[in-house]
Amino acid sequence: MLDVTVIEDPAAAEVSLAPIRARLLAELMEPASATMLAARVGLPRQKVNYHLKALERHGLIELVGERRKGNVTERLMRATAASYVISPLALASVQPDPARSRDQLSARWLLAVAARLVRDVGTLLTGAAKARRPLATFALDGEVRFASAADRAAFIEELAAGVGALVLKYHDASAEGGRDHRVVVAVHPTVKMPPAGPAEPLPAADERSAAVSPTEPSTGSPTDQPV
Known part of the structure; x- marks a missing residue:
């Protein structure tokens, strides 16, 4: 099982977004059969x-074994990854393009850069x-607390100058x-996550919703350094 994998196929993305199937993916961090899962969910x-079958058809789960139970052979399935990220390629015609508006102080431009990062x-x-x-x-991930907006601005100025000097x-x-x-360098306020609550019950219908976050750094041109 991979730690994380990227979903690029639109059909696979659609399959993964159904709440019932997302719940099954979470349950399949460890091998289980349909009978075992039915009792859990x-x-x-x-x-x-x-x-x-829909998850397996799109490569989101895989067969890891079989076992006999009475007159029935149960298939043991497992998720192919511990977590999944949906690439902007799944929505290729409307994927963000950082080239449309290069504004280093724009949060939406930062989001477009992050989306390209996931895609690449x-x-x-x-x-x-x-x-x-x-x-x-390679990636760096950390936090810094600024005493003032002026300190933050000074930090960004020094950061940009330092990265620019290394590139040169x-x-x-x-x-x-x-x-x-x-080279991608980003600065944004830290998001305070609420404490995890109890698992949500499964919906009655096969509804679709998702929350997906970007992950790792990418490779490419050394001249693009968003801050």
Whole structure:
């Protein structure tokens, strides 16, 4: 099982967004059969089986074993990843484009950059997996508390200057066989998450909703440094 995987196919994204199927994905962090899941989520086994087949068809779960139970052979399924991120490629015609408006102080531009980050890293991960090769990336993640807005502005100015100096130092446009990398640096207020509550009951209908967050850094041009 992977820690995280990126969903690029629109049909797979649609399947994963159904609350019932999202609940089944969460239950399948450990192998389970349709019968076991039916008891956990309070649905008929036939309906659970229907949803499992849809998840399996789109590569979101996989068969990890079988076992005999009376006259029936139960299929043990497991999620292919511990978590999933939906790539903007799933909505390719309306995916965000940072090139439309480059405003380093715009939260919406930052969101477009983050969406491109998810798209690019997802594409790179897919290619690396097919080629059976590792993917070289790096990320920093931390928090800083500013005493004032003036301190924040000074921090951003120094950060931009420092990153710019590093780019100038190491960027070699004439290097034969060199590989371009994208550098992304972002600063935004910390989101305070509420404490986790009890699990929501399954809806009666096959409704669709989701909350998806971006993840890792990507590679590409060294000249794009949003702050």
